[in-house]
Amino acid sequence: MAQVTLTNVKKVYFGGVEAVKGVSLEIPDGGFCVLVGPSGCGKSTLLRMVAGLETITSGDISIGSRVVNQIGPAERDIAMVFQNYALYPHMSVYDNMAYGLRNLGTPRDEIDRRVKEAARILAIEPLLDRRPKQLSGGQRQRVAMGRAIVRKPQVFLFDEPLSNLDAKLRVQMRVEIKKLQRALGVTALYVTHDQVEAMTLSDKLVVMNGGRVEQIGLPAEVYKKPASKFVATFIGSPPMNILDGTIDGPGIVALGDAILEVRDLRQDLAEGTAVEIGLRPEDIEIASEGAAGTLPFDVEFIEELGATQLFHGQLAGLPFVMQAATDTVAAQAGRLWITVDPDRVHVFDKQSGARLGRS
Amino acid sequence: MVEDRRLGDAIAYVILTIGVLIVAFPVWLTFVASTWDAATIINGQLPLYPGPKFFENYYRILFIGTSGTTREPVLNMMLNSFVMAMAIALGKIFISVLSAYAIVYYRFPFRMAAFWIIFVTLMLPVEVRIFPTFKVVSDLGMLDTYQGLAVPLIASATGTLLFRQFFMTIPDELLEASRIDGAGPFRFFKDTVIPLSITTIAALFVIQFIYGWNQYLWPLLVTTKDSMQTIVIAIKKMIVTSDALTEWQLAMATAMLAMLPPVLVVVLMQRLFVKGLVETEK
Amino acid sequence: MMKNAYFSGLTVPLLLLLPQLAITVVFFYWPASQAVWQSFLLQDAFGTSTEFVWFENYAELFKDPGYFKALINTAIFSTFVCILSLSIALLFAVMADRQIRGAEIYKTLLIWPYAVAPAVAGVLWIFMFDPSLGMLARGLASLGVNWNPRLNGNDAMLLVILAATWKQISYNFLFFLAGLQSIPKSVIEAAVIDGARPWRRFWTIVFPLLSPTTFFLLVVNIVYVFFDTFGIIDTVTGGGPSGATETLVYKVYSDGKGGSNLGGSAAQSVVLLVMVIAMTAFQFRFIERRVSY
Numbered sequence: 029m030a031q032v033t034l035t036n037v038k039k040v041y042f043g044g045v046e047a048v049k050g051v052s053l054e055i056p057d058g059g060f061c062v063l064v065g066p067s068g069c070g071k072s073t074l075l076r077m078v079a080g081l082e083t084i085t086s087g088d089i090s091i092g093s094r095v096v097n098q099i100g101p102a103e104r105d106i107a108m109v110f111q112n113y114a115l116y117p118h119m120s121v122y123d124n125m126a127y128g129l130r131n132l133g134t135p136r137d138e139i140d141r142r143v144k145e146a147a148r149i150l151a152i153e154p155l156l157d158r159r160p161k162q163l164s165g166g167q168r169q170r171v172a173m174g175r176a177i178v179r180k181p182q183v184f185l186f187d188e189p190l191s192n193l194d195a196k197l198r199v200q201m202r203v204e205i206k207k208l209q210r211a212l213g214v215t216a217l218y219v220t221h222d223q224v225e226a227m228t229l230s231d232k233l234v235v236m237n238g239g240r241v242e243q244i245g246l247p248a249e250v251y252k253k254p255a256s257k258f259v260a261t262f263i264g265s266p267p268m269n270i271l272d273g274t275i276d277g278p279g280i281v282a283l284g285d286a287i288l289e290v291r292d293l294r295q296d297l298a299e300g301t302a303v304e305i306g307l308r309p310e311d312i313e314i315a316s317e318g319a320a321g322t323l324p325f326d327v328e329f330i331e332e333l334g335a336t337q338l339f340h341g342q343l344a345g346l347p348f349v350m351q352a353a354t355d356t357v358a359a360q361a362g363r364l365w366i367t368v369d370p371d372r373v374h375v376f377d378k379q380s381g382a383r384l385g386r387s
Numbered sequence: 388m389v390e391d392r393r394l395g396d397a398i399a400y401v402i403l404t405i406g407v408l409i410v411a412f413p414v415w416l417t418f419v420a421s422t423w424d425a426a427t428i429i430n431g432q433l434p435l436y437p438g439p440k441f442f443e444n445y446y447r448i449l450f451i452g453t454s455g456t457t458r459e460p461v462l463n464m465m466l467n468s469f470v471m472a473m474a475i476a477l478g479k480i481f482i483s484v485l486s487a488y489a490i491v492y493y494r495f496p497f498r499m500a501a502f503w504i505i506f507v508t509l510m511l512p513v514e515v516r517i518f519p520t521f522k523v524v525s526d527l528g529m530l531d532t533y534q535g536l537a538v539p540l541i542a543s544a545t546g547t548l549l550f551r552q553f554f555m556t557i558p559d560e561l562l563e564a565s566r567i568d569g570a571g572p573f574r575f576f577k578d579t580v581i582p583l584s585i586t587t588i589a590a591l592f593v594i595q596f597i598y599g600w601n602q603y604l605w606p607l608l609v610t611t612k613d614s615m616q617t618i619v620i621a622i623k624k625m626i627v628t629s630d631a632l633t634e635w636q637l638a639m640a641t642a643m644l645a646m647l648p649p650v651l652v653v654v655l656m657q658r659l660f661v662k663g664l665v666e667t668e669k
Numbered sequence: 670m671m672k673n674a675y676f677s678g679l680t681v682p683l684l685l686l687l688p689q690l691a692i693t694v695v696f697f698y699w700p701a702s703q704a705v706w707q708s709f710l711l712q713d714a715f716g717t718s719t720e721f722v723w724f725e726n727y728a729e730l731f732k733d734p735g736y737f738k739a740l741i742n743t744a745i746f747s748t749f750v751c752i753l754s755l756s757i758a759l760l761f762a763v764m765a766d767r768q769i770r771g772a773e774i775y776k777t778l779l780i781w782p783y784a785v786a787p788a789v790a791g792v793l794w795i796f797m798f799d800p801s802l803g804m805l806a807r808g809l810a811s812l813g814v815n816w817n818p819r820l821n822g823n824d825a826m827l828l829v830i831l832a833a834t835w836k837q838i839s840y841n842f843l844f845f846l847a848g849l850q851s852i853p854k855s856v857i858e859a860a861v862i863d864g865a866r867p868w869r870r871f872w873t874i875v876f877p878l879l880s881p882t883t884f885f886l887l888v889v890n891i892v893y894v895f896f897d898t899f900g901i902i903d904t905v906t907g908g909g910p911s912g913a914t915e916t917l918v919y920k921v922y923s924d925g926k927g928g929s930n931l932g933g934s935a936a937q938s939v940v941l942l943v944m945v946i947a948m949t950a951f952q953f954r955f956i957e958r959r960v961s962y
Contacts, residue, residue: 080389080862081862082389101861102862103864108858110855127863402764406775410778410835413793417792431801433804485686489686491672501686504698508697515704516697516703518931522703539692560674562675572678601784602786603786603788603900604900642789645786650785665847
């Protein structure tokens with residue numbers, strides 16, 4: 029097992045396109061790191077550089093204590109699960125899993141033992157003689173996993189492995205991947221654009237945008253203290269409301285006529301500085317009319333989600349969404365007075381989008 | 388990929404360059420021969436670079452012809468080849484677009500029978516039934532005519548199958564939408580099917596033009612008059628006579644001119660050509 | 670193979686089909702049935718009388734050593750042309766599939782011989798290898814090689830094989846390249862991660878995945894060698910010397926040309942017809958069953 033370290037890794041393509049603009053990252057041994065971001069943010073390129081499928085323009089990648097920049101994919105002691113699984117269509121499931129071991133010259137009975145072991149763990153023993161074409165999407169996914177685990181690699185790499193599955197299967201496989209990684213104790217690097225996958229799987233979450241890392245942290249940290257407006261709106265569903273406001277004193281922001289208390293706010297900001305204020309739909313509470321720190325919210329329509337309801341409308345002239353458990357708020361259009369716990373008010377720089385927190 | 392590519396890439400360049408040379412050498416030699424005089428060639432002294440007679444030889448062959456063998460100006464033969472190639476290409480597109488439309492978009496009693504009647508002709512080139520076909524053409528008085536050159540070669544299933552395959556990929560919803568918009572079979576064909584098929588039509592045209600231009604055995608049989616010859620069969624006539632009479636420089640110039648139009652089509656319309664080739668064969 | 674949305678009616682579709690059906694019947698079915706009919710007839714030397722002789726023409730054919738020779742020539746010719754043109758084209762395609770600069774230009778430079786008429790290709794090659802004036806023939810002579818395709822049957826066969834291969838490489842190259850490019854990149858990458866070196870990767874992953882293309886090309890090449898090479902043989906050797914390069918199709922032509930042996934020529938046509946139909950049927954069955962993933 030091994031830790032993975034990236035030091036200022038960059039990727040520039042032929043035409044001068046900078047896909048990855050200097051990423052540093054450390055994944056501890058046995059850790060599960062998820063790279064998440066919109067498409068084109070460089071996350072897949074980064075993963076492929078760790079795999080050795082893309083060359084590194086500058087910087088260092090090391091696996092264990094070894095810098096692998098110049099080492100071919102096969103020698104990096106990694107295994108990868110591809111988005112489209114990339115199973116060998118002309119080989120049986122058994123041969124698909126055995127192929128890598130055969131290339132290493134592993135003895136036949138050892139190969140057999142390991143393939144059967146992997147098949148047992150993944151519950152695909154009855155499928156060993158089948159061709160990939162004869163398998164369902166979920167089964168193919170398992171075979172791809174099996175191909176990765178028979179190698180007993182130092183690192184698992186996952187490139188959006190669940191995006192070709194339907195929603196139900198995706199949830200199920202997500203749980204299995206996490207269990208398997210725990211059980212095997214292998215370091216994992218996982219790329220996805222799905223924030224739910226990212227939150228649930230990771231013990232280290234990396235949010236990327238435009239070739240840069242926006243934030244690295246525990247999933248809960250990233251959710252509670254997003255480092256930028258981008259992270260704030262990318263993580264969380266429905267996305268965080270962003271409103272225009274100004275600094276109105278230490279720990280206080282003004283939002284139109286109303287003011288809000290903020291616990292985590294830099295002290296050195298001049299009064300009157302224009303900022304953006306982020307409020308998560310699920311953090312909004314109903315308040316009594318006219319109380320201090322309340323905001324008027326004009327509800328226009330309500331979406332029923334079952335357990336919760338989404339109230340859509342306008343706040344200070346901007347679109348605003350509030351989420352509330354069903355039946356806790358009267359589901360009708362009209363004015364509501366709302367408030368937010370000072371711990372849950374996020375303030376961002378108007379220009380850079382950076383969080384204006386204390387540290 | 389992180390893999391040492393230098394050696395592999397170098398090998399690739401060497402092999403591809405050798406390939407290009409192998410492919411190009413015979414043509415280069417032909418071009419060189421077409422720019423020298425007969426004596427240089429017959430003595431076996433042909434150099435590897437072009438000579439001084441380029442304009443003289445090409446002028447002579449295009450507008451006057453050889454002195455011994457075919458005597459027709461090659462320009463006239465190129466015109467024959469062009470008419471034949473165009474007739475085959477356009478004729479095939481015309482009949483196969485119509486028949487494919489009928490087979491795909493209509494239900495009628497003899498639909499499958501019609502499909503199989505056409506389909507069976509898929510893999511049987513004209514060479515197999517050459518003399519009986521010749522007899523039919525001759526009985527119909529079509530020897531030494533453009534119809535006689537072109538029409539029998541149009542009878543094949545490739546075009547129909549290509550269009551059928553393409554029409555099958557047009558979503559049913561388009562027909563349903565057209566119907567709702569009040570279009571009948573003719574309007575749907577004209578306003579929807581044909582515009583969607585343009586690249587397929589163009590690709591088939593490229594392939595069939597080359598096919599038509601390059602025909603050999605068939606024009607050899609159905610043309611008896613020199614004025615109806617195509618350029619491809621004329622070359623053979625220029626060199627069959629005993630060596631001394633063969634005006635090699637003119638025969639080689641004719642060969643260059645025979646290659647020029649179809650090669651230009653391939654190089655200039657490479658994308659359509661590749662599409663046509665790959666799809667007609669599926 | 671049916672649309673769920675369609676028109677109905679009978680007159681319109683029949684009118685649409687009419688041009689193709691008419692041409693097919695007049696220039697395909699009628700001559701083909703004539704060929705079958707003629708293959709049962711025997712004409713006397715002067716063409717004055719014909720007699721219905723059942724399978725006599727076929728019996729004659731299979732007794733004719735010339736026909737067997739043509740059969741064997743065809744077998745040798747097609748085997749060599751297929752193997753050579755397929756393997757050379759595959760080599761070029763694999764090289765052109767590498768991500769090298771200028772790959773597109775190489776592609777263009779390799780595909781244009783497709784456009785050269787077989788008859789013209791034959792002329793190019795006889796010009797290089799003509800024993801008296803051909804540049805390469807002279808080169809061979811100066812090396813002490815006794816080369817004369819006009820007299821030596823093996824030399825003649827070799828020359829038509831080379832010319833036919835030269836002409837066919839571009840076609841095979843194009844299809845192999847398309848086949849290579851349709852292999853998902855991630856499968857190759859998976860093999861790289863699985864530790865397969867380039868050589869092994871090619872034989873265990875790429876080549877098997879290319880087998881539908883290879884099989885398709887094999888059938889197309891056989892048909893090409895059977896029929897489309899007529900122009901090459903006619904310009905390079907004219908079937909000679911003494912029938913050394915006479916293939917089945919060439920013999921149909923040369924036997925029927927003078928009109929002296931129309932029955933025999935027709936019988937040969939019918940045999941060829943059956944061979945091609947068998948090959949097509951085989952291809953369709955095989956393709957459906959095996960070689961698609």
